[in-house]
Amino acid sequence: MAQSTSSPIKNVVLVHGAFADGSSYAKVIPLLQAKGLHVVSVQIPLTSFDDDVAATKRAIAAQDGPVLLVGHSYGGVVISEAGNESKVAGLVYVAAFAPDSGQNIVDISKSFPKPPGMDTLAPQADGFLLLTEQGVKENFAQDLTESEKDVLVAVQPMTAGAIFGAKISKAAWRDKPTWYVVSSNDRMIAPDQEKSMAKQMNASTTILPASHVVMLSHPKEVAAVIEKATTLTK
Template identity: 45%
Template sequence: MMMNRRMFTGALVAGAAASLISTRAIAATPAPVKARNVVLLHGLFADGSCWSDVIARLQAAGLNATSVQNPLTTLPDAVAAAQRVLSRQDGPTVLVGHSFAGMIVTEAGVHPNVSALVYVAARAPDADEDYTALAKTYPTPPASAGIVFDGDEGRLTEAAFLRDFAGDLPEAKAKVLYAVQEPFQKALLTGRTTQAAWRSKPSWYAVSTEDRTINPDLERFMAKRMGAKTIEVQASHLSLISHPDEITGLILEAAGQRS
């Protein structure tokens, strides 16, 4: 039976639409695995207590939260510390990293207990990528000029901490955080990830639009490259402290607790 031109055109359109729907279905991010465990990793100039406001909200939502005290010595040391905590979890676990800890998430996130990854204004390198070289393709953020070293031990000056790291926090609170910042070793900055967990695990990313520690456009690039579900928070580098509701909401989504 012969098709007229209108019928033939309609069939082509219908076929193209079906193909597009099929492609979108394949490309869609799978529904997150329901998880009740969250492991949180801190970055430079901080310690595990920086997650306190988020932890309280996660616990109120019925989740088991653990903040790792990262040894800021070498990347392998930090990854090993995260892996020990991940191994103690009793099922699917969301692994969350802030700032430098994105390096740890990217490496340790292949652990079988990890069901999803969340990056909060964090580094997200590819396997064996030179993150420093990548960062140099964007304007240098102001905080970089505030890093000082005592031998091999690095930290932020108080002025840079208050202005460029915690710029949207009340000064009194930022000064308390400055007082407990954990120094890091120069060797930590030379480490490279050997794998990229975001290539095999569903990922979420919170960009800090007012970030003066990591360039926000670099954050956007890394989030887009990994295909992460992305939100933008009008915050300093410390969005986990200045905007804990938004960051907690993102983690709960990655844990399958909300859509």
């Protein structure tokens, strides 16, 4: 859905994915701020889908005016639900899952090859998950520097395994303009799945030769997509 506005969006709310925190956008945030945008990176707790959506909705409600909502990885599921809030004017998916109404990550991934990163998960006794250090360095962020990979390992929060089975009630992307950044070297989500989801949403699509954490390896390009999306023109 292509729209235009004479008054570009000034508020950008960023939602990180599983096995990560709000610092996922550390390189993108200053680039957006330099363009005069008001940016908030939500720290979703990763304790349950409902908790993550609630945290995102609180951040949206706190903004003064329309919001561009950005989600990475599992954050795409969160924004597909929270994006139904009236303040949300557009959605940007960054190497992210984009389920339709009544679907979850498992449902939409069945027809695609299992990405290598799924074999480097370390289940915890209480139902939470971690990515192993090897998983972070070889599958999650293989195109970052060693020191950057070490930081991602250090800050990784535990993620509730139940979030992967959470179904959204209504897909916000059905009603709002969308953009998608595909990571062609993604080892956490099959790149062909990312392209398929972008096509289903009729999203304005950018393909970058990047790992799953494309916003850390290609921050300028990701920031450019987000900045363009604030104008709501495709």
